[in-house]
Amino acid sequence: MPKTILEMRGISKFYPGVNALDNVQLSVEEGEVHGLMGENGAGKSTLIKVLAGAIVPDEGTLLIDGAEYTSLDPKQAINLGIGVIYQELNLVPYMTVADNIFLGCEHSFGLFTNPSATNKAAKEILDDLEMDIDPTAQISELTVAYQQMVEIAKVVSKNVKILVMDEPTAPLSTKEVAQLYQIIERLKKRGITIIYISHRMEEIFELTNKITVLRDGRYIHTVATEKTSRADLISAMVGREVSETVQAREAPKGEALLEVVRLSGLRFWDVSFTAYKGEILGFGGLVGAGRTEVARAIFGADEIKSGTMKIGQKAYKPKSPRDATEQGIALIPEDRKQQGLLLSMSVRENSTLASLPQLQNLGLLNLGRETQVVGRSVAKLGIRTPTIDKAVRLLSGGNQQKVVIAKWLLTNARVLILDEPTRGIDVGAKQEVYKLMRELTEEGLSIIMISSDMPELISVSDRILVMARGRIRGELHRSEFSQERVLDYAAH
Amino acid sequence: MQMAETKEQLDLPVPKADKMFNLQSFVTKYGMAVVLVGLIVFFSIFSEFFLTQQNLTNVFRQVAMLGIATVGMTLVVLTGGIDLSVGSTIALVGVVVAIAMTALGLDIYSAGALGLVVGATVGLINGTAVAIFSIPPLIATLAMLTAVRGVAYILTGGLPVYGFPKEFSYLGRGMVGYVPVPVTIMFAVIIIGWLILNRTRYGRFIYAIGGNLEAARLSGIPVKFNLIITYVIAGVFSAIAGIIMLSRLNSAQPNVATGFEMDVITAVVLGGISISGGEGRFTGVVFGIFVIGVLSNGMILLNVQDYWQLVIKGMVLMLAVGLDQYYTRLSHRAAQRVQAASLSQGK
Numbered sequence: 001m002p003k004t005i006l007e008m009r010g011i012s013k014f015y016p017g018v019n020a021l022d023n024v025q026l027s028v029e030e031g032e033v034h035g036l037m038g039e040n041g042a043g044k045s046t047l048i049k050v051l052a053g054a055i056v057p058d059e060g061t062l063l064i065d066g067a068e069y070t071s072l073d074p075k076q077a078i079n080l081g082i083g084v085i086y087q088e089l090n091l092v093p094y095m096t097v098a099d100n101i102f103l104g105c106e107h108s109f110g111l112f113t114n115p116s117a118t119n120k121a122a123k124e125i126l127d128d129l130e131m132d133i134d135p136t137a138q139i140s141e142l143t144v145a146y147q148q149m150v151e152i153a154k155v156v157s158k159n160v161k162i163l164v165m166d167e168p169t170a171p172l173s174t175k176e177v178a179q180l181y182q183i184i185e186r187l188k189k190r191g192i193t194i195i196y197i198s199h200r201m202e203e204i205f206e207l208t209n210k211i212t213v214l215r216d217g218r219y220i221h222t223v224a225t226e227k228t229s230r231a232d233l234i235s236a237m238v239g240r241e242v243s244e245t246v247q248a249r250e251a252p253k254g255e256a257l258l259e260v261v262r263l264s265g266l267r268f269w270d271v272s273f274t275a276y277k278g279e280i281l282g283f284g285g286l287v288g289a290g291r292t293e294v295a296r297a298i299f300g301a302d303e304i305k306s307g308t309m310k311i312g313q314k315a316y317k318p319k320s321p322r323d324a325t326e327q328g329i330a331l332i333p334e335d336r337k338q339q340g341l342l343l344s345m346s347v348r349e350n351s352t353l354a355s356l357p358q359l360q361n362l363g364l365l366n367l368g369r370e371t372q373v374v375g376r377s378v379a380k381l382g383i384r385t386p387t388i389d390k391a392v393r394l395l396s397g398g399n400q401q402k403v404v405i406a407k408w409l410l411t412n413a414r415v416l417i418l419d420e421p422t423r424g425i426d427v428g429a430k431q432e433v434y435k436l437m438r439e440l441t442e443e444g445l446s447i448i449m450i451s452s453d454m455p456e457l458i459s460v461s462d463r464i465l466v467m468a469r470g471r472i473r474g475e476l477h478r479s480e481f482s483q484e485r486v487l488d489y490a491a492h
Numbered sequence: 493m494q495m496a497e498t499k500e501q502l503d504l505p506v507p508k509a510d511k512m513f514n515l516q517s518f519v520t521k522y523g524m525a526v527v528l529v530g531l532i533v534f535f536s537i538f539s540e541f542f543l544t545q546q547n548l549t550n551v552f553r554q555v556a557m558l559g560i561a562t563v564g565m566t567l568v569v570l571t572g573g574i575d576l577s578v579g580s581t582i583a584l585v586g587v588v589v590a591i592a593m594t595a596l597g598l599d600i601y602s603a604g605a606l607g608l609v610v611g612a613t614v615g616l617i618n619g620t621a622v623a624i625f626s627i628p629p630l631i632a633t634l635a636m637l638t639a640v641r642g643v644a645y646i647l648t649g650g651l652p653v654y655g656f657p658k659e660f661s662y663l664g665r666g667m668v669g670y671v672p673v674p675v676t677i678m679f680a681v682i683i684i685g686w687l688i689l690n691r692t693r694y695g696r697f698i699y700a701i702g703g704n705l706e707a708a709r710l711s712g713i714p715v716k717f718n719l720i721i722t723y724v725i726a727g728v729f730s731a732i733a734g735i736i737m738l739s740r741l742n743s744a745q746p747n748v749a750t751g752f753e754m755d756v757i758t759a760v761v762l763g764g765i766s767i768s769g770g771e772g773r774f775t776g777v778v779f780g781i782f783v784i785g786v787l788s789n790g791m792i793l794l795n796v797q798d799y800w801q802l803v804i805k806g807m808v809l810m811l812a813v814g815l816d817q818y819y820t821r822l823s824h825r826a827a828q829r830v831q832a833a834s835l836s837q838g839k
Contacts, residue, residue, distance in 0.1 A: 325711075345770075
């Protein structure tokens, strides 16, 4: 009988108006990989912060290795062997790998640092984990995947017993994910217990032994991974039956809205395709295949080297995003926070940002009309916000994405390009986004959807183009859709 | 279904914001107003002259030029920029208008218009350097601070210019009813500033550019054009301040208003505009302007020595920014809590 290394009992944390955690429990056995799942806002992060000592719970106790605590402080948590790899890595970009690993516990001669001893010790740790990283490299020169490895090495060097990983694969490419899996295997061999948070079902099933599900700050259940299924997990997380995909529909084929002929630009060549009215055209491929670059070029955000485009019968040559917007093209970028939203501005201001000319009278904004217009969008898209003047920073990922969509719908766009429309959005909200995309095409829009999420690509698209290394490698019609085929083209 | 549920909820009247008293949001919203009232109470207790009509008129008159230049600076700072060339622009505009009225013999209106064009030109150079050549605003306007001052010296040979038409003094010393002309102009400029930021497309664009440049660009906002326009507006407002100062002093001196931009930046920051751009309300700036005005006036009434006045002003700036940072941190923490708790941690 393996021993229980961590037990959290009856943990509650209340904030005015919300119960972030309400009598939550978590029991983890030594050496296992324990999946922690739930929609955004289910309380996973809060629970982890309690464990890491970042938050003091209002009620409940923690049993770590048999010792009982009512709360921890960060230092205590580290000393007890609890380590957390957050999504935002805590590394100093302009310091070396070795210096980062030993940040706070440097090797030194009295007042002076001892670089050779630091590098040597770092090398030992990295070699031990079979990570091929030069300890003298500067963090800022490494890819995110390697930075993450350094973060893991840093935590492991502190004699970690329980390692929490919060969506570690979110920023990684497929190949890098495989690398991470290997590292997790090695950590397991060293007897490190892992609590693994992820939205991705494939990972949860591949990696974990047991899964705990939270919903709305409450504990739902803990199950052995082999005794559950995707569908069960999803309904436990959402609290109702939700299909992950949408039903197939007859591929409608309207008139050609956007025609792209032999377009070349930044890291893509010779791309030709046509987007039809009423259709969702999926763009599949691996991260870095050039899909985002094509989208940005069509939107006038990056330069076009050669090739032509037509909107309807008219030649289209965007000089800038503004120009593209005026001609009915909209791009909803992959990175909402960096490129799509003004986080400190309100739902109102974000929604109308691209369509303000329509809301002016004599150079002054008609705020009354704006309120109406935004109110209608909020209702139509089902954006959940207490008021339209709430800062979008305070909304959930799904609602933020809807605000970005609202912004572009108000510009009367005819071709909507969505780059990874549901990244970081939870299962329930994904459904709403898909449904919304369908509705929009039924109203006569053409949607181009770039997606690296295979089930999404296959179930939502009416037609799929697959890109690899900057070129279109294949086209699939609905009857030909399969994961294998997409992957086959993507690996070209 | 989820959508149906949502729609039902949304047909209800949109709920009002939380009415509960919240010290943080009160301080961020009305902090400067509280400080202003505090200063007024303090000075009225310690100086019997403070609350006289005569003195209050003085306070307004003293802040007029500061107020006008501050409106322009507010726009610039909201885009995430800064304009260090304000003081030099005031000097150059004064010199040009003075020469126009004396040596060139232009009438006061043409001379004034010429002054505005000079201010706009300085702004255009600032804006072009920042927007087109991607020179950091701090450096671009620092260069202009030096160069523009140099031009003012070249034009005058370092000597004062005087002997203006008599009616020119109306601008600096005249009254509209009971209100001095500079104060009237300041209020007009403040109203224009408020309208720009709260009621125009351009105002939204400024916040958007300062808040997230890439998102603004991808929303189809002509970022470069709007940046240039912002510096031009700031230049024009500096020019207005410069013409008023010329009228008040009744002589143009190339070394006038040295370091004036620092007072202007102080007013903007006191007003709660984030120095990194994109955040802050215009009403706060209006209080910021009057806090500086009342503080300067009160210290004079209390016979605080000049050198000490500088020390106190510096400390006030430090304190204001310190408090602002403290409350920003608190409110970000609160936002994180709310996110972690009820909504999303957002990916």
